[in-house]
Amino acid sequence: MKYALLDRGDRLSRELAEQFHTMAKERGLTRDDQAPDIVLSIGGDGTLLQAFHRYRDHVDSLAFVGVHTGHLGFYADWQKDELPELVELMAKMEPTTVSYPLLRVEIITDSGTNVYLALNEFTLKSVEGTLVAQLNINDEPFEMFRGDGIVVSTPTGSTGYNKSVNGSIIHPSLEALQIAEIASINNRVYRTLGSSIILPKHHHCDIVTAPEEPLAIGIDHLVMQFDEVRSIICTVADEKVRFARYRPFPFWNRVREAFIGFDQNDSSASWKRKK
Template sequence: MKNRVITIHTNDTNVSLKTKKVLTRKLEGSGFIPSDVLEKETELIVCIGGDGALLEGIHKLGFPDIPFIGINTGHLGFFQEISPNQLDDFIFNYKTGKYRLQTLSAVKAVIKNEHGESFEHIGLNEIVIRGEDSHPVHLNISIGGSFIERFSGDGILVATPAGSTAYNYSLGGCIVDPRLTLIQVTPIAPMNTTAYRSFTSSILLPSDLSLGIIPEYMKKHGIKITTDHLEYTYQDLSNISIQFPDKIVNLLRFETYDFWNKVKSKFL
């Protein structure tokens, strides 16, 4: 008989740890094998916490092909599918196959420095490019190899459809249905004066166009790259290419899930 392993990732809040304990007992009683680590036999990953806990789990486990489901013990819980009082329903629906997979696109930054070294960072929600220590930045931006603008301001955010409801939304970006494959470039405090001219609204780009960025900055101030919740600082960065990676994230959704109903319940 196949081992049905379910990996559980959780934050360290009291309510999350209590939920994990209850879930572990219920899974064992239903013939599953709960695990704290990603096993070869893992068929589902449960993330207990808020949206941050789910993003942390996705990064920690390396964007695996295995489906994720979130149990919300946090605040907004936009990604999370169920609450702690729905554990029995979750196990029943999962065992009986009453679910579907929602495929979410990620976004990748390929970063090169002046020494010829290359680095890659992947985000499910967004990639943010800004100056170190809150210094303003000047970014030469191209789309599909064609120069578009010299952006000046606090930085830019490149969001996936999944991330359109996160930081992007707070910056005034638009909400995008996750069934669309595109990236959204949203300015962060752009300068628009006689000296500096920058786009002041979001730009939507299809998947076959790459976004190129060449920063201009003083040597004493680096460039900070943030992917979801992870931060990296580069002092000698030469260029950045924003692309669609091969990696995707599959979220387990039950029959009652609807994206726009979720938007209405969380934001309106």
């Protein structure tokens, strides 16, 4: 088993990284930053996003594991005090892998085309204020948007920025993308649906803005400015991201723990289920 490790850079994460390297060496695991089988992130969900983008060109050949140094992260299966158990399982068993959809974003400008993969979401805002954009679905005009911005998310990303703007949570077994509005302005000229839109894999959306408008574009945690953008095409990517599971952690359990904090041993909750 070959592994690579990225940590958040704070003191605790660096200490845990050193502990992991020591235990991994004792159990016969090999560190290989160039061609790992497993990429481990220690920190938070942001650290795992950084790990994904560092190895995004190799997603077909590796899987990710997250260790959270604070509260349980959405992408992290493991707590900071569980490193010995994780190392032991990595050394003696093959993990179950789960595959989640990714978002492909194609940005077409006067100077060329840029293609990105997003694990969570793509965000679009104007640098100079209110964003105005035409949204086409499958090359047909759908709506004219005016507002703070647009979020296009993956199913796993549906629990992030998308949820904060009242988008739906989508199970990652569904190959889909979701388009959500950020503070849209509706009047006689600019009229939008007013709710998020979920598109299946064989559909695509095309966002068209005025070429002279400078745009702030986010791909997960990365934020870039683009000028002279002709269109932005969003589709479900052919590639998928894989996560290594050394123990079960169902998606809806993950959602519950992240947002509700439901305790199965709570007597009042048990009583409500019986009712």
